[in-house]
Amino acid sequence: MAAKKNTVRGEEPESNLPSWFNEVAGIALIGIGVILTLAMITYTPHDMPILGIGGVEDNEPNVPRENSIGVVGALLSYFVLIVFGAAGYLLPIGMVWLGVAYAFMGAKFSRRTVIGLFCLVLTGSCLLGVTEFLTGWAQRNHIMYPGGFAGYGIGTKVLEALLNKTGAIILLVVLYLIGTIMLTGLNPIQFTKVCWAKFKEWKEQRANDKERLAEKESKRAAREAERVARQTERDAAKAEAKEKAEAEKARVKEEKEKKAAKAKEKKEKEEKANPQVEMDLKEIPKPQIIDSSQRKKPKLDPGAKPFEKKKKQDGISLATDGYEDYELPGFDLLAYDDSEPEQAGADQGELLSVQKTIVDTLKAFGVDVTAGDITRGPTITRYEVYPSMGLRVSRITQLEADIARATKAERINILAPIPGKDTVGIEIANDDKVAVPLRELLQDDSFTSAKKKIPLALGKDVYGNTVIGDLAAMPHLLVAGATGAGKSVCINSIITSILFKFSPDELRFIMVDPKVVEMQVYSQLPHLVVPVVTDPNKVVAALRWVVNEMEKRYRLFAKCGVRNFDSFNNRPRPEKEEEPVVEAEVAEEAEPEEEPDPEVIESIARALEDGELGPSMVDEDDALDLEDEESEIPDRFPYIVVIIDELADLMQTAPADVEMNIARIAQKARAAGIHLIIATQTPRADVVTGIIKANIPSRIAFQVSSALDSRVILDTKGADKLVGKGDMLYLPPGSAKLERAQGAFVSDEEVEAIVDHCAKQSEQKFEESVQQSIDSGGSSEEGDDNELSDADEECLLKCIEVITTEQKASTSLLQRRLRLGYTRAARMMDILEERNMIGPADGAKPRDIYI
Numbered sequence: 001m002a003a004k005k006n007t008v009r010g011e012e013p014e015s016n017l018p019s020w021f022n023e024v025a026g027i028a029l030i031g032i033g034v035i036l037t038l039a040m041i042t043y044t045p046h047d048m049p050i051l052g053i054g055g056v057e058d059n060e061p062n063v064p065r066e067n068s069i070g071v072v073g074a075l076l077s078y079f080v081l082i083v084f085g086a087a088g089y090l091l092p093i094g095m096v097w098l099g100v101a102y103a104f105m106g107a108k109f110s111r112r113t114v115i116g117l118f119c120l121v122l123t124g125s126c127l128l129g130v131t132e133f134l135t136g137w138a139q140r141n142h143i144m145y146p147g148g149f150a151g152y153g154i155g156t157k158v159l160e161a162l163l164n165k166t167g168a169i170i171l172l173v174v175l176y177l178i179g180t181i182m183l184t185g186l187n188p189i190q191f192t193k194v195c196w197a198k199f200k201e202w203k204e205q206r207a208n209d210k211e212r213l214a215e216k217e218s219k220r221a222a223r224e225a226e227r228v229a230r231q232t233e234r235d236a237a238k239a240e241a242k243e244k245a246e247a248e249k250a251r252v253k254e255e256k257e258k259k260a261a262k263a264k265e266k267k268e269k270e271e272k273a274n275p276q277v278e279m280d281l282k283e284i285p286k287p288q289i290i291d292s293s294q295r296k297k298p299k300l301d302p303g304a305k306p307f308e309k310k311k312k313q314d315g316i317s318l319a320t321d322g323y324e325d326y327e328l329p330g331f332d333l334l335a336y337d338d339s340e341p342e343q344a345g346a347d348q349g350e351l352l353s354v355q356k357t358i359v360d361t362l363k364a365f366g367v368d369v370t371a372g373d374i375t376r377g378p379t380i381t382r383y384e385v386y387p388s389m390g391l392r393v394s395r396i397t398q399l400e401a402d403i404a405r406a407t408k409a410e411r412i413n414i415l416a417p418i419p420g421k422d423t424v425g426i427e428i429a430n431d432d433k434v435a436v437p438l439r440e441l442l443q444d445d446s447f448t449s450a451k452k453k454i455p456l457a458l459g460k461d462v463y464g465n466t467v468i469g470d471l472a473a474m475p476h477l478l479v480a481g482a483t484g485a486g487k488s489v490c491i492n493s494i495i496t497s498i499l500f501k502f503s504p505d506e507l508r509f510i511m512v513d514p515k516v517v518e519m520q521v522y523s524q525l526p527h528l529v530v531p532v533v534t535d536p537n538k539v540v541a542a543l544r545w546v547v548n549e550m551e552k553r554y555r556l557f558a559k560c561g562v563r564n565f566d567s568f569n570n571r572p573r574p575e576k577e578e579e580p581v582v583e584a585e586v587a588e589e590a591e592p593e594e595e596p597d598p599e600v601i602e603s604i605a606r607a608l609e610d611g612e613l614g615p616s617m618v619d620e621d622d623a624l625d626l627e628d629e630e631s632e633i634p635d636r637f638p639y640i641v642v643i644i645d646e647l648a649d650l651m652q653t654a655p656a657d658v659e660m661n662i663a664r665i666a667q668k669a670r671a672a673g674i675h676l677i678i679a680t681q682t683p684r685a686d687v688v689t690g691i692i693k694a695n696i697p698s699r700i701a702f703q704v705s706s707a708l709d710s711r712v713i714l715d716t717k718g719a720d721k722l723v724g725k726g727d728m729l730y731l732p733p734g735s736a737k738l739e740r741a742q743g744a745f746v747s748d749e750e751v752e753a754i755v756d757h758c759a760k761q762s763e764q765k766f767e768e769s770v771q772q773s774i775d776s777g778g779s780s781e782e783g784d785d786n787e788l789s790d791a792d793e794e795c796l797l798k799c800i801e802v803i804t805t806e807q808k809a810s811t812s813l814l815q816r817r818l819r820l821g822y823t824r825a826a827r828m829m830d831i832l833e834e835r836n837m838i839g840p841a842d843g844a845k846p847r848d849i850y851i
Ligand SMILES: Nc1ncnc2c1ncn2[C@@H]1O[C@H](COP(=O)(O)OP(=O)(O)OP(=O)(O)O)[C@@H](O)[C@H]1O
Pocket: 435, 436, 481, 482, 483, 484, 485, 486, 487, 488, 489, 490, 681, 725, 726, 727, 742, 743, 744, 745, 746
């Protein structure tokens, strides 16, 4: 570095010295400098005197010497220190410095550095001498002057004497600096500047560090603050969420409470409005056991009758000639023992145990119900259960088989729910069935009530209420059920109930019995229009007569200006000798409230013109006959009840004719006082056809073998669940609610007794014309063209109409269009051919038409 500096300053190095000299001199200087340094550091005055030089008074020198360089070191260091004082320490330091520069730093040996070193040491000792600095040190080390002899001699004695202390110090400092520069090659001003700059840099650095630290600290503090803020935020969010959740909870709770309060309020309102709801499941009263199977036994006077024949009204005899003294049958004709002891009531324990079995079985399947009333009817017992809240009643229905198994019942029927009630009914057949005697029903007020025009005693329901129908309101009835289910007994009780109210002049029967035996008992009945029709071939003729009778009645109604059967029979009677029409007019004047409605007359007249109420085609002769017939207006018309026992047999013979005539009667006969009762044990769709069903709204179904049969009769299942022997379902007119009842029982003996009673009083008066018509209708199949029955003639007219419209004549066309059987259609074709209306058959060619 010194060499470098020398070069920089432009000083020429000592070029005459070899290069190794520098290194040798450098190493030698380092060696000497180190030895001298060690010697001086470990100098102690106690190592002296050596060779009599130095030493502490009276003190023996250390042996061995403490100086790390030994005696030589002690002597050398003493010598340097005694000459230069404390500044002597600069000598070995300067030597090591120069040695390092020469040996390792490429500096070249120069006089300047040597002079510089000497100057530095000498001025240093002079300064110590002048300033007397380190005097204490000098004394301790037994050095006479702190700056040595050189400092004392030159500094104190020369320079201080010449320049005084201050001048000497200034000079010496200057010289000291010069010596330093010479030795080190360093510019002290520059050095100071550098040092100052470094110091300033250091200070700045420190300040920066402080700043950075402060910044770091502030950042850390900011981060911490941020973290704390975030944590606080999170905590706040958490707290907010918690608060929100709690608020939501509170809101939900509040809403729930509100809803519950509303529901409660609604329930209370409903309960107030509908007391039925008051019957909460837990508040269901103790189930009642109602035993309605017991017979009612009101005592009767001997000879009592449900109805008395009306003999006179306003002085006019209402009875037709010959029936004035007719006595209606009395209760005595019905076998009924008033003294019969009361039957043992139902075993309540058994009923309750069955009910418990039902409830337990349902509960076992997870269907929660509460026991309700038990009603024991004549044939079945109805166990009511209250389904728990929210339970579908269909779940109870699904368990039908399980309940049947648990109760060991042969058949059960589930009413889910019981129509008009809030309970589900499980109906189980009683082991001991109680028959419902007809007399019990006939004694009932609803049977004798004037409201029912043709009351029919049908049976008794499970609650013990009588089921009394009114044929006039029905106006037609279909009775169906499997064989042995109680159909005939039902028909018997229906006929019997009619016989109890109507004399032969008030009501006439047409009985059709293809089975021959069923209605044989009624063959003596004076009410019959014609003997019981047993030949299926004659039935169509009988029905045809009914249709004609109906149409005749309508024509007469129109003539008399009355609307229907009742108005006609109750019309004000004219004097016998007066003409009926005139009488009618008189009556109209006398009784304005009975004045016929001109609109009605007009509508009936229009209907007649359109052929709606009469045969569509009536030839002139027939019209004349009708006019003759109608010139005599009868005093009153009797009801006509047509009873067909076994429709299936008729539908096999002539389905289209039977169906058509039944439909015609069923559609319009009501107002004419004509009613149909049709029974069948074959409830198939081809027997009880849609047309028949559509026109007969009232039905009674007895037990049938399948739900399909039940649907044919009632349009719903249920009859397949009946238990037979009079157990029935009744569909009243104008209602969709089926009533289950036990049919009234009337024995054959009772029927015979009643028929005898009626037969004894009056001769049978068959309508000759009817008989003839029926007979001809029956025999016409075999007869020739001239013997064609009315029915055949009408059919022929229809065939002509079809042929003229279509301009085609074939058997299949007639079959298709008029729904005729092949035989009948082919016969019609033969007759038309005989009458030269159509040409003969010619292979596949169509027949010629001459009309
Ligand atoms: N209402 C009833 N009360 C008590 N028992 C009855 C009742 N109806 C019918 N029975 C019993 O059922 C038996 C058969 O009844 P019924 O002759 O009426 O059946 P049915 O359906 O007419 O059979 P079929 O079609 O073969 O004539 C009767 O002999 C009677 O013992």
